[in-house]
Amino acid sequence: MRDRTSRAPDVGWGWRLLDVVIAVRRRLGADRLEPYRPYLMLAPALALVTLLAGGIVYLVYLSFHSFDTFLFRQGPWSFEQYRRLVEPPSGDFNLQTLQRTLVISLLVTVGAVALGLPVAYFIVRTRSRAARILTLVLLLVPFLMGEVVRAFGWALVLGSNGLVAWVASWVGADSGGILGTPLAVWIGMMQVSIPLATLLILPALTRIDPDLERAAATMGAPPVRVWRHVVTPLARPGIAGAAAVVFLLSVAEYDMPAILGLGRLPFVANVIRSIYTLQNNLYLGSAFSLVLMAISTLFVVVLVAVGGIRNLRGGSDG
Amino acid sequence: MTVRRPDPTPPATFTRRDFLRLGTLAGVSVPVLSLVAACGETTPATTAAAPAGGVPAKPDKIVVRTWGDPWRSTYAEGPAATFTQKTGIPVEFDVTGFSEIQAKVQQAVAAGQRPPVDAVLTIEERAFAAKAQGISVPMDRSLLTNASELSSVGLPADGSTNYVSVSTYSQPLVYAPDRVQLPEDLSWEEIWDPRYEGRLFVTDTPSSLMLPVAKMLGLDVTSDDLTPVWDKIAELRPNIAAIGDEEEFLSGIESGEFDIGITLAATALEAEGLAWVTPREGSTVSTEAFWIPTNLPEETTYWTTVFVNEVIAAENQSLIAANLGEVPTNLGAELPDFMKEDPATFPFTEEDLERYALVFPVEVGARNNDAWQAAYTAAIQG
Numbered sequence: 001m002r003d004r005t006s007r008a009p010d011v012g013w014g015w016r017l018l019d020v021v022i023a024v025r026r027r028l029g030a031d032r033l034e035p036y037r038p039y040l041m042l043a044p045a046l047a048l049v050t051l052l053a054g055g056i057v058y059l060v061y062l063s064f065h066s067f068d069t070f071l072f073r074q075g076p077w078s079f080e081q082y083r084r085l086v087e088p089p090s091g092d093f094n095l096q097t098l099q100r101t102l103v104i105s106l107l108v109t110v111g112a113v114a115l116g117l118p119v120a121y122f123i124v125r126t127r128s129r130a131a132r133i134l135t136l137v138l139l140l141v142p143f144l145m146g147e148v149v150r151a152f153g154w155a156l157v158l159g160s161n162g163l164v165a166w167v168a169s170w171v172g173a174d175s176g177g178i179l180g181t182p183l184a185v186w187i188g189m190m191q192v193s194i195p196l197a198t199l200l201i202l203p204a205l206t207r208i209d210p211d212l213e214r215a216a217a218t219m220g221a222p223p224v225r226v227w228r229h230v231v232t233p234l235a236r237p238g239i240a241g242a243a244a245v246v247f248l249l250s251v252a253e254y255d256m257p258a259i260l261g262l263g264r265l266p267f268v269a270n271v272i273r274s275i276y277t278l279q280n281n282l283y284l285g286s287a288f289s290l291v292l293m294a295i296s297t298l299f300v301v302v303l304v305a306v307g308g309i310r311n312l313r314g315g316s317d318g
Numbered sequence: 319m320t321v322r323r324p325d326p327t328p329p330a331t332f333t334r335r336d337f338l339r340l341g342t343l344a345g346v347s348v349p350v351l352s353l354v355a356a357c358g359e360t361t362p363a364t365t366a367a368a369p370a371g372g373v374p375a376k377p378d379k380i381v382v383r384t385w386g387d388p389w390r391s392t393y394a395e396g397p398a399a400t401f402t403q404k405t406g407i408p409v410e411f412d413v414t415g416f417s418e419i420q421a422k423v424q425q426a427v428a429a430g431q432r433p434p435v436d437a438v439l440t441i442e443e444r445a446f447a448a449k450a451q452g453i454s455v456p457m458d459r460s461l462l463t464n465a466s467e468l469s470s471v472g473l474p475a476d477g478s479t480n481y482v483s484v485s486t487y488s489q490p491l492v493y494a495p496d497r498v499q500l501p502e503d504l505s506w507e508e509i510w511d512p513r514y515e516g517r518l519f520v521t522d523t524p525s526s527l528m529l530p531v532a533k534m535l536g537l538d539v540t541s542d543d544l545t546p547v548w549d550k551i552a553e554l555r556p557n558i559a560a561i562g563d564e565e566e567f568l569s570g571i572e573s574g575e576f577d578i579g580i581t582l583a584a585t586a587l588e589a590e591g592l593a594w595v596t597p598r599e600g601s602t603v604s605t606e607a608f609w610i611p612t613n614l615p616e617e618t619t620y621w622t623t624v625f626v627n628e629v630i631a632a633e634n635q636s637l638i639a640a641n642l643g644e645v646p647t648n649l650g651a652e653l654p655d656f657m658k659e660d661p662a663t664f665p666f667t668e669e670d671l672e673r674y675a676l677v678f679p680v681e682v683g684a685r686n687n688d689a690w691q692a693a694y695t696a697a698i699q700g
Binding site: 069070071072073084089090092093096097155156159160161176177179180258262263264266271274275276277278279280281282284 | 415417418420421424447450451516522523548558559560561562566570573574575684685687688691692693695696697699700
């Protein structure tokens with residue numbers, strides 16, 4: 001039989017420890033810090049933002065200097081790195097890489113939001129608890145494994161000896177797989193982007209009162225019209241937020257283009273890695289990083305402007 | 319915004335917004351000022367040699383940067399084991415990437431600190447650059463007793479001892495003979511043939527292709543304009559299925575993504591059923607070398623030089639040849655049979671090197687690495 005009295009000394013020690021903490025707090029005059037508690041609570045976030053800002057300032061500093069990669073010696077202030085980004089022999093290639101990165105990222109964003117929205121709607125509106133939990137679990141599965149593992153998994157499926165090639169040959173088509181194509185990169189990136197978009201849209205859909213949809217239906221609106229004129233406008237802040245996050249993660253993608261693109265379809269991140277490690281030129285890499293960051297930021301600003309995110313509470317102007 | 323105060327302490331004139339502004343300013347200023355300070359002149363390299371007055375004290379260990387397996391295990395099994403046996407000094411290995419370790423040593427030396435490793439195994443052009451950057455020390459020749467057995471590629475051409483080349487590797491055409499047949503006597507021009515469309519792998523660094531192409535075009539990479547070389551390489555794009563490093567070559571050729579690749583002959587030995595051929599123009603031969611960073615304690619430099627000497631001992635060089643498939647620089651080393659039978663791919667003697675090898679021009683390559691890599695990347699991926 002369990003001895004219930006055996007835990008009594010622990011409780012006593014617990015209270016005594018608390019007394020000690022309170023005594024130390026009074027001795028230190030910690031109560032005087034109470035008015036500053038909001039500031040102190042902000043400190044970790046501020047430290048993180050500062051660290052990131054410091055990194056960006058460093059990138060800016062590097063990008064506006066010339067650099068001798070052989071002697072590893074920094075030169076004077078200069079626009080040399082930005083000139084190199086646009087001039088031969090790399091100018092056309094860099095532009096092409098930037099275009100590829102932006103176009104595939106936009107397609108991933110559109111695809112992820114378009115497919116994530118109905119899934120999120122299903123999770124919110126289904127009456128089956130089991131279906132809701134199962135869907136959420138399935139959404140979380142891709143996050144349980146690393147990106148490189150996911151990429152190699154897709155390489156097996158999309159490769160010349162993979163499932164796609166097997167199905168193609170079974171139906172009589174001559175296919176060597178689709179690895180090394182933009183489609184393969186897009187598919188690989190979609191796997192994690194769809195769940196991400198779904199989870200980001202969920203809160204916005206949860207806040208939509210189901211009675212609004214019922215009211216619209218009562219007035220004779222078919223489901224498509226209800227979806228178009230009621231659900232989508234009210235979910236717009238969530239959709240815009242999801243699109244921003246998916247896009248920002250997509251433009252910084254490295255593994256999927258490297259593995260599923262077979263090295264032939266580099267994104268900007270792949271080129272920056274090459275510049276850093278193979279050209280040994282962190283100054284040029286910094287310049288390209290900042291160009292990508294500026295374009296990404298511009299995209300998010302536009303998205304926020306047109307997406308109806310007017311405040312942090314997720315209010316909609318729709 | 320004002321802060322609600324629970325007690326009658328003096329009213330706050332310092333708002334949360336002020337706090338954020340001040341914090342951000344301070345936070346940004348500190349790293350910026352630190353970085354500006356850190357970006358000043360680098361510390362001049364010190365020259366280390368054997369200390370006068372006999373054998374110095376032994377360090378607790380020496381740390382050696384290599385590539386991962388099979389390099390690490392081979393060096394552990396060979397030179398590290400015999401070095402520890404003779405000196406009692408254990409050897410630890412660091413497998414940081416070759417670019418990253420160079421940058422870390424540069425940063426450590428610039429900051430006046432001890433570098434993270436005591437010896438660096440890298441490609442020769444990076445070892446040459448380390449010397450030019452003043453971050454490597456000349457090794458004491460009297461400790462390099464095995465250097466007299468090295469071939470012409472063993473020590474720097476300028477007679478210095480800032481690095482010692484320990485092995486060479488060539489980059490022939492490696493292929494899957496069950497999927498494609500290549501003639502034994504062929505030119506590099508062969509891989510531009512349209513029947514190899516989408517079947518070719520190329521490396522992500524220029525040395526493997528630029529030297530053969532330059533030779534095909536009759537150009538000298540050390541003096542001529544290389545635009546025709548990059549243009550010719552760009553014409554290869556339709557045939558290129560994949561671009562990457564040795565691991566990506568192995569996984570791709572085994573899964574059937576491509577049938578032919580330009581890669582290290584040693585890489586071909588890691589997979590079963592692959593064959594290789596060196597075209598008649600020869601293939602690029604590059605070198606791996608050890609260098610020792612500056613800013614190390616004198617005794618560490620001394621014993622690390624002893625370790626490097628152990629690496630170029632004939633017995634350990636034989637092990638490197640057998641395990642890594644790289645050609646030793648010690649002419650007294652024993653070659654495995656597959657190397658003896660194929661001097662075009664594994665040039666060992668001075669005669670072999672002269673006849674078959676397109677030896678990578680280290681100094682010009684190191685000076686132009688940034689420009690050549692940029693041009694090559696644009697040519698194959700553009």
